[in-house]
Amino acid sequence: MVKICKYCGCENQENFNYCSNCGMPLIQKKEKDIILNYKKLIIISYIITILFSWGGILLNILFNNYGFFSFIGIFLPFYLIQSKDKFVKKHGYIQIAISIVGIILSILLIFHY
Template sequence: MIRRCPQCGTAADDKYGFCYKCGYEFPKIEVDPDTCQSCGFHNPPEADYCVKCGAPLVFKQQFEKTSTTNLGPIVIQKEVVQRPPEQRQNRTSRWLILFGYIFSILGGVIGLIIAIYLSTRKDPVARKHGHIQLAIFIFYIALILILYATGNIPADAIAQYKQILSGNFTRI
């Protein structure tokens, strides 16, 4: 708080307790930190500014600074969690997971093979992605069966597909 020295008239900060020009000792002021120094209004304890006039509660801020400076430094430690070797994912399984999704979405047999391979691994991440890829295949099979049962896919299309797979395809 800035006070005017009664001896020399110099404006001085009274946080030191004396005038820095002439050495006059300021009398100590006992104040409530919740009372505004500008208007004298008593504020609630959680207020940082006066509720009536909006002036900052200077003594409250000084009390908070002195109370927090007595505390020790805040130390934040970051824990580095190492996965056990059986849970680490290598590059091969990452590529297999990627290609498994590509081929399972395209509906190929290679995607089914990769999905079965991944679902039999010990790595829980690879096993989870293998199960998801198998679920994609089950969805495709269910979709084809529904379309066949409703007549949207003719039986000739399935017969032609079987001929393509066996290599005996002839154009009509």
Template sequence: MIRRCPQCGTAADDKYGFCYKCGHEFPKIEANPDTCSLCGFHNPPEAEYCVKCGTPLLFKQQFEKTNTSNFGPIVIQKEVVQRPPEQRQNRTSRWLILFGYIFSILGGILGLIIAIYLSTRKDPVARKHGHIQLAIFAFYIALIAIFYLTGNIPPEAIAQYRQMLAGNFTSI
């Protein structure tokens, strides 16, 4: 049974009869479920909490169910929560998200295609990353427009870029 040591305040298991921090000996608890496990006070039968110290009478319901004086240890089971299949991300989505960020940051057309593909998926995680990658492209377009309008990118550079895209590499 887990009890709080009255000497040092540590929550300790009293199956050995002593606190593991300070060595305080726990008083023996009688088999009555109305007796408080912390202070040993005998409570009225209708009490859910100790009337002296306020500690919950945890073993009262267990005693009424089993009607024995031999209480086992408290076992707290951790519940493992798994995502539903529609919320789980598959390996393909992870790789596409990774490559989407790489190509989005590098500014390639492949990154734009991956970003559009991801933003149209049913998976909310993939859709979110697709929207972020599209925002990166929007930022790059806004940055290029600001540089062009302020004169930091000359109009000749845009003309050379258009020629390069058209396949005419003679005047680079």
């Protein structure tokens, strides 16, 4: 039996996992696996966003500087809002709001001391 590539139409041997012509995968991931990967990405991005965005506040309190560190936390949510998946995009906007609050508080602490 032959596997036909969805992308280029090339016929491949049955034991091939990738197309011999274009290199694209011949076995598609299940939608459930893709959703689980999105959930893992979202959880990891929440953790990173909170650590970086709100970490500037902690650094300001402990060391009286390094509040600029919190700007790093806003980059990952901008990556998420580029997704075509509405679920991922929604969490990207939530993370941007979390980041902005952390950044504003960090800036206020920088100018307060």
